[in-house]
Amino acid sequence: MQSEASGGSKQDSRKPQTSDWRTRIIVGDQLGVEDPPAWMPQSYKTLYDIVIDPRYPCFFGTQAERRGEMFYSYVQGKDISGMAATMATFARLADEPAYRKHNIAVFFEPDAEPLSHQAYHDHFWRTLQHLHDVDPDPEADYQPDPHDEAWEFSFAGLQTFVVCACPSFETRHSRNLGPGMVLLFQPRAVFVDTITNKVIGREARNQVRARLREWDAVEPHPDLGFYGDPGNLEWKQYFLSDENVAAIDKCPFLNRRHATLQQRSAMAEKAPSNAPIVAADVLGATPPAGGVLTPEQRIAAMNVARGVSGASEPFSLSRDGSRRFDGDASRESAPRHESASRAHDERDG
Structure with missing residues (x-):
């Protein structure tokens, strides 16, 4: 029109x-x-x-x-x-x-x-x-x-x-x-x-x-x-209350981008560390042959579920192939997180 x-x-x-x-x-x-x-x-x-x-x-x-x-x-x-x-x-x-x-x-x-x-x-x-x-x-x-x-x-x-x-x-x-x-x-x-x-x-x-x-x-x-x-x-x-009571709760409305990330994160958290993660469930993508992610794909899926990628990956692989949070990773990754924390503090300060 x-x-x-x-x-x-x-x-x-x-x-x-x-x-x-x-x-x-x-x-x-x-x-x-x-x-x-x-x-x-x-x-x-x-x-x-x-x-x-x-x-x-x-x-x-x-x-x-x-x-x-x-x-x-x-x-x-x-x-x-x-x-x-x-x-x-x-x-x-x-x-x-x-x-x-x-x-x-x-x-x-x-x-x-x-x-x-x-x-x-x-x-x-x-x-x-x-x-x-x-x-x-x-x-x-x-x-x-x-x-x-x-x-x-x-x-x-x-x-x-x-x-x-x-x-x-x-x-x-x-x-x-x-x-x-x-x-x-x-x-x-x-x-x-x-x-x-x-x-x-x-x-x-x-x-x-x-x-x-x-x-x-x-x-x-x-x-x-x-x-x-x-x-x-x-x-x-x-939508107001009938009485003069100010709204103190969180808005029920959720931006769909954030809702998707929350849903993916919740799904990923529920999966046992040794359980197969299906690509279609976590990434919304076409699953690979057999419908199960490889260990590397598993980590990528976990990171996408949290809206991060590349150097910001919060998950890595343990020696047994299971996922591991970076808080448990080697000391070599500590400077990266420390600098990121400083940048966050400076931005909010």
């Missing part, structure tokens, strides 16, 4: 009318669904009635709904397998000037009985993790980790602030938008002034805080912050 963005008249003719929300439903690579699931119209109406209220705290969302700058999608049951294709389409559309300010709300089919807050929390993070794990963008492997202030959830190259709303919010009413879980993906462009090309000012964001105090039955959450501010972490704001 990048090539289509060059023609202004073509963009205008393709932009859906604000009167029919169904024309803005994305499912896979399809834009516009005449017959959404039977449960979805009520879920949409509930969200619409809440967000369109002029007192609703997030006026970014109110403006988007009024202007028809909202896309929608849905998840049947707990099947999130189709979300990646939907989000890829959204990312392509968001790259066009006509849709740059658009958000997308993904409605999940309501449960027969509302789930616990923890259950919604877990389902939310499983969904983001799944999207990241199947992200077609090769740059996804090199995104910052969530504990980095620069991290924001990204899919197909599009950075978005993600809000999870669900029925288990009883006091934080601004995060309860209907009978089922709703994920709101807001591209960073939403928070940039179109005229000045600057991030929306702190004054406007402080107004949102003031409106939260009027709308919710609880004070604004202590984890709420502003992107780019020292100490601010975006992931803590995606």
Whole structure:
């Protein structure tokens, strides 16, 4: 759709009318669904009635709904397998000037009985993790980790602030938008002034805080912050507690590159020193004849599992052919590790 963005008249003719929300439903690579699931119209109406209220705290969302700058999608049951294709389409559309300010709300089919807050929390993070794990963008492997202030959830190259709303919010009413879980993906462009090309000012964001105090039955959450501010972490704001309890646990989201290394390392650690290590299991590669690594390949596999190679190899071979950690290796290797330790200390100092 990048090539289509060059023609202004073509963009205008393709932009859906604000009167029919169904024309803005994305499912896979399809834009516009005449017959959404039977449960979805009520879920949409509930969200619409809440967000369109002029007192609703997030006026970014109110403006988007009024202007028809909202896309929608849905998840049947707990099947999130189709979300990646939907989000890829959204990312392509968001790259066009006509849709740059658009958000997308993904409605999940309501449960027969509302789930616990923890259950919604877990389902939310499983969904983001799944999207990241199947992200077609090769740059996804090199995104910052969530504990980095620069991290924001990204899919197909599009950075978005993600809000999870669900029925288990009883006091934080601004995060309860209907009978089922709703994920709101807001591209960073939403928070940039179109005229000045600057991030929306702190004054406007402080107004949102003031409106939260009027709308919710609880004070604004202590984890709420502003992107780019020292100490601010975006992931803590995606799924809030219903009480004003700051998140102290580690982010459930794991960069897929680090996840792969951890999985490989765990597999390698579990293998007995004299057990065969299968190449396909450890390296994700085609196993050699017989499917078993030679002692030399075993060491290479162990090093790959830890993300190191060459002079940084932490494992070597014992005389009996078993693997051995370098901490038990000969004194000849000691200067190498000592110098590496000094370099690490100097970098962190």
